[in-house]
Amino acid sequence: MDPAHMIRDEASLRSLFHATHELAVQKMLGALDTHAQDFISRSPFLCLGTQDGKGRADVSPRGDHVGFVRILDAHTLAIPDRPGNNRLDSLSNIIANPAVGLLFIIPGYDDTLRVNGQATLVTEPELLESMSVNGRAPRLAIVVRVSETFLHCAKAFRRSHLWDPAHRQDRAEMPSLVKMILDQTTGAPDDAEEMRKLDEGLEADYSKSLY
Structure with a gap:
C-alpha cells in the first residue's frame, strides 16, 4: 500500500x-x-x-x-x-x-x-x-x-440482508468446523467415516457442555 x-x-x-x-x-x-x-x-x-x-x-x-x-x-x-x-x-x-x-x-x-x-x-x-x-x-x-x-x-x-432468508448461505458449502481446524493444525483424516465421527463428537459435546 x-x-x-x-x-x-x-x-x-x-x-x-x-x-x-x-x-x-x-x-x-x-x-x-x-x-x-x-x-x-x-x-x-x-x-x-x-x-x-x-x-x-x-x-x-x-x-x-x-x-x-x-x-x-x-x-x-x-x-x-x-x-x-x-x-x-x-x-x-x-x-x-x-x-x-x-x-x-x-x-x-x-x-x-x-x-x-x-x-x-x-x-x-x-x-x-x-x-x-x-x-x-x-x-x-x-x-x-x-x-x-x-x-x-x-x-x-x-x-x-442479515436476517433475510433469501440471502442465507448453505453451511454445507464449506467444510465442517472440525475439518477446517484440523486442516489448519494437525491435518484432517482422509477417511470420510472417521471425519463423520469427529463431527458427531463435536455435536455431542455441544449437547453436553453448553452450560
Whole structure:
C-alpha cells in the first residue's frame, strides 16, 4: 500500500466526510436508560471487544437465552461466562486492560446497541447462582461499569440482508468446523467415516457442555 494514500491523522479523516449530525453526537449516553435496558433484556447475543496490555484487539461472541445479561443498575451490567474452549482470551485481556466494547444484537432487528465501559471479573456467589441454567452456575461473571451507550442505525444490517432468508448461505458449502481446524493444525483424516465421527463428537459435546 502506497503510504501517500494512508490516513494518519483525524483532520485528514474528517475531511473525507460530512460533519457529524447533531443527533448522532447527542445520542451517546453515560448510563443505561429505559430503551437501552429494554434492548439488553431482549438480546440473546452480543459481541465483546477487548484488548490486551499491548493493545492487541480481539472480539468474542457471547450468546445465551433472551435477557441473559443482568442489568444491575443504570451504570452496571453483568455477563455470565459460560463454558468455552478455555483459551480465556477475553478474560485474560480484561485483567490486562479492563476497557471493553459490547454490541448487542436481537434476531430480526436491524438496529443494535453499543455499550462501552470498564470490566471486572467477579466470582460473587449470589450473583453467579442467579445466573444458573440447568442447575449450573457460571464460574465467573464479567461485570461492566458503563461509561457510554448508544443505539446504532440499521444500515450495516440492511446492506448485508442479515436476517433475510433469501440471502442465507448453505453451511454445507464449506467444510465442517472440525475439518477446517484440523486442516489448519494437525491435518484432517482422509477417511470420510472417521471425519463423520469427529463431527458427531463435536455435536455431542455441544449437547453436553453448553452450560
